[in-house]
Amino acid sequence: MRVRFAPSPTGALHIGGARTALFNWLLARGSGGTLVLRIEDTDRERSTLENVEQILDALRWLELDWDEGPVSQAARAERHREVLETLIDAGSAYRSTATADDVKAYKQSHGADRGFRGEDEPEGAIRLRVPDEGATVVSDAIRGETVFDHVHLDDPVIARADGSVLYNFAVAIDDADAQITHVIRGEDHLSNTPKQLLVLEALGVEPPLYAHLPLLHGPDGRKLSKRHAAASVQELRDAGYLPAAVRNYLALLGWGPDDDTAILSTDELVRRFSLAGVGNAPAQFDERKLRWVNGRHLHALSHAELTAELEAFIGRTGLGPAVAIAAEKIQTLADFWPLCGFIYDGPADDPAAWAKTLGADVGPERLAAAREALAEAQPFELAEVEAALRGVVERAGVKPAQIFQPLRVALAGTTVSPGIFETVALLGREETLRRIDAALARTAPAPPDAA
RNA sequence: GCCGCUAUCGUCUAGGGGACUAGGACGCCGCCCUCUCACGGCGGAAACCGGGGUUCGAAUCCCCGUAGCGGUACCA
Numbered sequence: 001m002r003v004r005f006a007p008s009p010t011g012a013l014h015i016g017g018a019r020t021a022l023f024n025w026l027l028a029r030g031s032g033g034t035l036v037l038r039i040e041d042t043d044r045e046r047s048t049l050e051n052v053e054q055i056l057d058a059l060r061w062l063e064l065d066w067d068e069g070p071v072s073q074a075a076r077a078e079r080h081r082e083v084l085e086t087l088i089d090a091g092s093a094y095r096s097t098a099t100a101d102d103v104k105a106y107k108q109s110h111g112a113d114r115g116f117r118g119e120d121e122p123e124g125a126i127r128l129r130v131p132d133e134g135a136t137v138v139s140d141a142i143r144g145e146t147v148f149d150h151v152h153l154d155d156p157v158i159a160r161a162d163g164s165v166l167y168n169f170a171v172a173i174d175d176a177d178a179q180i181t182h183v184i185r186g187e188d189h190l191s192n193t194p195k196q197l198l199v200l201e202a203l204g205v206e207p208p209l210y211a212h213l214p215l216l217h218g219p220d221g222r223k224l225s226k227r228h229a230a231a232s233v234q235e236l237r238d239a240g241y242l243p244a245a246v247r248n249y250l251a252l253l254g255w256g257p258d259d260d261t262a263i264l265s266t267d268e269l270v271r272r273f274s275l276a277g278v279g280n281a282p283a284q285f286d287e288r289k290l291r292w293v294n295g296r297h298l299h300a301l302s303h304a305e306l307t308a309e310l311e312a313f314i315g316r317t318g319l320g321p322a323v324a325i326a327a328e329k330i331q332t333l334a335d336f337w338p339l340c341g342f343i344y345d346g347p348a349d350d351p352a353a354w355a356k357t358l359g360a361d362v363g364p365e366r367l368a369a370a371r372e373a374l375a376e377a378q379p380f381e382l383a384e385v386e387a388a389l390r391g392v393v394e395r396a397g398v399k400p401a402q403i404f405q406p407l408r409v410a411l412a413g414t415t416v417s418p419g420i421f422e423t424v425a426l427l428g429r430e431e432t433l434r435r436i437d438a439a440l441a442r443t444a445p446a447p448p449d450a451a
Numbered sequence: 452g453c454c455g456c457u458a459u460c461g462u463c464u465a466g467g468g469g470a471c472u473a474g475g476a477c478g479c480c481g482c483c484c485u486c487u488c489a490c491g492g493c494g495g496a497a498a499c500c501g502g503g504g505u506u507c508g509a510a511u512c513c514c515c516g517u518a519g520c521g522g523u524a525c526c527a
Contacts, residue, residue, distance in 0.1 A: 008527045043526050100524060107453080125525045143456070152454050160525045167527045191455055191522035214457075215520070252476090256464055260475040279464080282520065286462050289477040299490080329489045339488080389486085404486035416488045
């Protein structure tokens with residue numbers, strides 16, 4: 001099995017493209033086949049080197065490796081020109097100066113039931129001759145057979161007047177030359193497939209097998225675009241998702257295992273994926289489910305692995321201790337710092353949290369009680385810290401939160417943090433007392449004559 | 452306009468003539484756990500686009516309609 005992923009470098013790799021790449025990759029890896037990467041850069045206006053790099057980066061981050069390429073489609077211009085000549089010599093293609101407007105006008109006058117057929121001229125763009133009669137049938141592994149009657153097809157332009165070729169021609173030649181056996185791509189290509197089939201037929205080349213994947217839509221049900229958040233692989237990466245989780249989630253869009261399994265490792269994906277399991281209705285990208293899938297993958301990581309991921313993501317080291325007490329509370333890598341940053345950078349500034357717990361009333365005196373107990377905890381380990389703080393709760397005869405929340409705000413600056421005992425033990429006695437004292441000083445400035 | 456694809460809870464889906472009082476997952480709601488936030492556990496609300504057929508029987512097959520999407524470029 002030889003498959004290919006052929007993005008066009010006109011923008012970043014979005015999740016639709018990423019899923020197409022993933023499905024091809026899964027098929028190649030699952031069958032011991034070959035994945036060819038081809039860059040469809042024949043549109044010189046919109047293709048850029050930056051985009052190519054960005055796409056390769058995205059694929060590398062997703063850990064989708066390829067066996068051949070990347071080959072530039074534009075670099076194959078010689079070969080394309082050569083085949084073009086063959087087609088013209090054989091009478092399968094011809095030059096025509098007809099413009100898009102001419103085609104429109106033609107269809108206006110001939111009605112909808114007659115595709116455009118141009119005159120053979122000495123110059124102009126090159127059009128493929130579509131037979132007047134009959135039909136071209138696209139056999140699709142996902143959709144079955146789709147019949148395209150030739151009467152509805154216009155003779156498509158396959159090369160510009162200067163001889164540079166267009167997509168529907170180049171793609172057919174390149175897939176054939178690369179001996180691609182299965183063309184797996186988005187459904188947006190289905191309607192163009194007969195043109196490619198016609199090119200191959202004119203050349204007497206056996207066509208590959210096709211599989212057109214249902215398209216991906218944004219959360220609003222509309223076609224995915226730059227307007228949608230997290231639409232590109234780069235954005236997913238920045239949002240703190242794990243490549244394995246993204247692969248898992250993307251696989252679930254349009255495909256599902258026979259049972260109700262939702263969390264799959266990449267090995268399982270490779271083993272279980274098949275085109276037969278791919279549905280045919282478009283799917284919407286739902287970031288909330290991605291978050292959940294990501295959480296499951298993230299929590300399956302060992303402490304060392306997660307620490308490494310987090311340190312790379314945040315760009316700091318020494319995060320291990322905080323990771324140990326916060327791992328279960330985060331779903332993405334990006335969740336970590338807002339939750340634990342205070343451990344390293346000091347308490348956050350959250351006026352609302354302050355007002356609620358230490359602003360007035362009995363907050364400060366409860367914090368003082370906690371300070372007193374913690375000052376004596378010996379040794380300053382988790383068990384002793386917990387015992388000390390629970391003792392304060394008991395003596396005060398209040399709910400645990402009434403002691404713990406003021407303390408949490410004193411230490412973290414906010415009402416949300418890892419477990420309070422863990423946090424205190426991690427900060428250590430000195431730092432804990434220092435922060436409590438700072439909070440107390442701020443909450444109750446000493447009266448002028450108290451000293 | 453024309454050609455084509457698609458249509459099950461809000462979302463991803465299971466289902467491929469009787470096993471369907473339509474199953475699971477995310478999300479949502481409630482309860483439990485609980486020091487906050489999460490995690491976890493338990494429970495709940497929530498869907499076969501509409502209309503015709505075919506059949507003893509249709510979510511499942513066929514037709515029509517509707518809607519969404521794609522194509523209709525000297526873009527890919």
